[in-house]
Amino acid sequence: MTRQAMLYDAVNLAQGFPDFSAPAEIKVAAQQAVAGDINQYAITWGAKNLRNAIARQMGVWQGLTVDPEKEITVCCGSTEAMIATLLAVSNAGDEVIVFEPFYENYGPDAVLSGARPSFVKLRPPSDDGGEWTFDEKELRRAFDKHTKAIILNTPNNPTGKVFTRAELGLIRDLCVEFDVLAITDEIYEHILYDGTEHISMASLDGMGERTVTINGMSKTYSVTGWRVGWAVAAEKITNAIRKVHDFLTVGAPAPLQEAGAAALGFSAEYYAKLAAGYRSRRDHLMPALTAAGFKCFRPRGAYYVMTDISAFGFQDDVSFAKYLVEDIGVATVPGSSFYNNPRDGAQQVRFAFCKKPETLDEAARRLTRLRRRRPPG
Numbered sequence: 403m404t405r406q407a408m409l410y411d412a413v414n415l416a417q418g419f420p421d422f423s424a425p426a427e428i429k430v431a432a433q434q435a436v437a438g439d440i441n442q443y444a445i446t447w448g449a450k451n452l453r454n455a456i457a458r459q460m461g462v463w464q465g466l467t468v469d470p471e472k473e474i475t476v477c478c479g480s481t482e483a484m485i486a487t488l489l490a491v492s493n494a495g496d497e498v499i500v501f502e503p504f505y506e507n508y509g510p511d512a513v514l515s516g517a518r519p520s521f522v523k524l525r526p527p528s529d530d531g532g533e534w535t536f537d538e539k540e541l542r543r544a545f546d547k548h549t550k551a552i553i554l555n556t557p558n559n560p561t562g563k564v565f566t567r568a569e570l571g572l573i574r575d576l577c578v579e580f581d582v583l584a585i586t587d588e589i590y591e592h593i594l595y596d597g598t599e600h601i602s603m604a605s606l607d608g609m610g611e612r613t614v615t616i617n618g619m620s621k622t623y624s625v626t627g628w629r630v631g632w633a634v635a636a637e638k639i640t641n642a643i644r645k646v647h648d649f650l651t652v653g654a655p656a657p658l659q660e661a662g663a664a665a666l667g668f669s670a671e672y673y674a675k676l677a678a679g680y681r682s683r684r685d686h687l688m689p690a691l692t693a694a695g696f697k698c699f700r701p702r703g704a705y706y707v708m709t710d711i712s713a714f715g716f717q718d719d720v721s722f723a724k725y726l727v728e729d730i731g732v733a734t735v736p737g738s739s740f741y742n743n744p745r746d747g748a749q750q751v752r753f754a755f756c757k758k759p760e761t762l763d764e765a766a767r768r769l770t771r772l773r774r775r776r777p778p779g
C-alpha cells in the first residue's frame with residue numbers, strides 16, 4: 403500500500419511509520435556513536451549499555467527483575483525478535499495460538515518455524531465506546547497437548563485493544579494448565595489512551611518463567627528504520643533465542659544500540675507526551691472518518707483505527723482500498739490482511755494515524771469526497 407500511495411500520490415495512512423521527526427537527542431546520540439567509532443559488531447546478543455537500559459526500564463515500568471547478562475537478546479527490530487523466538491521454541495507439529503485480527507507477521511512466522519498457527523477471534527464492539535473481546539470457551543478449546551505458545555500483542559495492532567488484567571489472568575491460567583509459553587509483543591506499551599494501563603504478561607504470577615517479552619525502539623522513539631528490538635526471557639529460553647539470532651543476523655546495528663541506551667534513559671515526561679500526542683492524532687482522525695461514513699472501533703492503545711466499511715457498499719476490502727487510494731487519494735490497509743480467512747476482514751480497513759496534523763488534515767479533506775461520491779459500478 404505504501405508503493406500504491408506513492409504511485410497515486412495518496413496520503414499514506416497505511417503503513418505504521420511516523421512521518422514526523424525522531425527526538426533530536428537520540429539522533430545526536432546516534433551521530434556521536436558513529437563519530438566515536440562504535441561501528442563494528444556489537445556483542446551478538448546486544449550492547450551492554452542497551453541491555454542494562456532495557457533491564458532498568460522493565461523494572462521501572464513493570465516492576466520486573468531482569469538479568470541483562472542472561473535474559474535479554476537484542477535483535478534487528480522486534481520483527482527479528484519474534485521470528486528468532488518462534489524458531490527457538492517451536493518444533494515441527496507444534497501449535498501456536500494467535501488472536502485475530504493479528505499483526506500480519508505472526509501467522510507466517512509460526513509457519514516458518516515449522517509450527518501450525520491456530521486462531522482465536524477478537525470480536526469488535528457493537529458500539530463506539532466498547533472493547534474488542536474474546537470468547538473464553540473458544541480460547542480454552544484452542545489449547546491442547548500440541549500447543550507450544552500463544553502470541554499476544556498488547557496494546558494491539560490492528561484493533562487498538564489493550565488487554566486487561568482479568569483477560570491476561572485467564573490466558574495465564576491456560577498457559578500454566580497446558581504448559582504453554584506466552585510470547586508477548588509489547589511494542590506499543592507507551593501508546594495508551596483513556597486511562598488504560600499496559601500490563602506485561604511476565605509480571606503475572608507464574609508467568610516470569612514462561613513469557614518471552616518482545617519490544618523495540620521503532621514505535622516508542624519514532625525510529626522504525628533503525629531496526630533495534632529485543633526479546634526478554636528466562637535464561638534457558640534466552641540461550642536458544644541467542645543461538646538463532648546469531649545465525650539469523652549476528653547483531654543489530656551497533657551505533658543505534660548505543661543511541662537506544664540513551665533513549666531508554668528519557669524521563670517519564672517523554673512517554674506522557676508521546677501518548678498525549680497520539681491521543682490528539684486519534685481524536686483528529688476519528689471524527690473525519692466517522693463523518694465520511696466509516697464505523698470506527700475506538701483504539702485504547704497503539705496508533706491505528708480499525709473501521710467497518712459496510713456503509714460504502716463495496717464487495718470487499720481490497721476493491722474498496724483500491725478505490726480509496728486511486729480515486730480518493732488516501733492509502734489504507736485492507737482488513738483481510740489481518741485475518742486467516744480473508745472473508746473475515748472483507749468489510750474492514752485499518753488507518754494509521756502516526757502522522758503530522760497536516761497529513762491528517764489532508765486525508766480528512768480528501769475523505770469528504772468519499773462521502774459525496776457513489777462507488778463505481
Ligand SMILES: Cc1ncc(COP(=O)(O)O)c(C=O)c1O
Pocket residue numbers: 418478479480481482505555558559587589617618619620626629630631
Ligand atoms: C505489533 C507490531 N509488532 C512489531 C512491529 C514491527 O516492529 P519492529 O520495527 O521493531 O520490527 C510492528 C510494526 O508495525 C507492529 O505493529
